[in-house]
Amino acid sequence: MDTELLKGTLSLLILSLLSRKPMYGYELAATVHRDTDGTFTWREGSLYPSLHKLEAEGLIVGEWEEKETGRKRRYYQVTKKGRGALKAKVESWMELSRGVNRILEKSDGQA
Amino acid sequence: MDTELLKGTLSLLILSLLSRKPMYGYELAATVHRDTDGTFTWREGSLYPSLHKLEAEGLIVGEWEEKETGRKRRYYQVTKKGRGALKAKVESWMELSRGVNRILEKSDGQA
């Protein structure tokens, strides 16, 4: 299985969120924070490097959008390659999740 | 939440497994591998340092047992402090798991 998932769900969730619609970095952090009632609070120092890495890998593409005022945002969307990677990551997550739950359930009651 | 869980379920699962009964390192790796049909395959380079760390933190205690022949094993068991830590880690895991699943479900179908 993808051992990358053992540490970190960041790239998985970014890809999943972007499969809804194109979003920019700050919006991604706000959305995941809201949708999970604060369980996930992504730091800029984690989020932006991760976005750059996903783009370098060709899983997402970013595009600058500038308002008349001068405010700039970089909107990302998932590529075809990214959709394939997302599917694989979701499967890895489910396998990991199943595995952990199996151990926890089997151990439950012995504490 | 415990951000430590975002990377790695090793210490969580070690504590959970040891709550069943005292076990030694090699036995832990074999058990988790068997009980999850190979989802988890712990390496010695991950497992033993992790056990040392858990013992240094006082969450588990190890004891050498030597057979007549000279073969030595280090059996670990969970301490009282370790049981508290396990409970907290399980809750963190469930929170993380819920959060991830919420994002995935809400995004599902948009791919």
Added chain:
DNA sequence: CGTTATAACATAGGAATCCTATGTATCGGA
């Protein structure tokens, strides 16, 4: 009886991920 595989522990060094801290610039409200 010698060789190989497995059991059982250990550590050094490095790769990957995430965080803290810091910096820049724009925007809205008091």
Added chain:
DNA sequence: TCCGATACATAGGATTCCTATGTTATAACG
């Protein structure tokens, strides 16, 4: 006009896990 929120970025470090290697004991096999 000042401050908090928006929006991006990177450097440096902490942590986790892996690869690689080493040691010793036991079992299996020809």
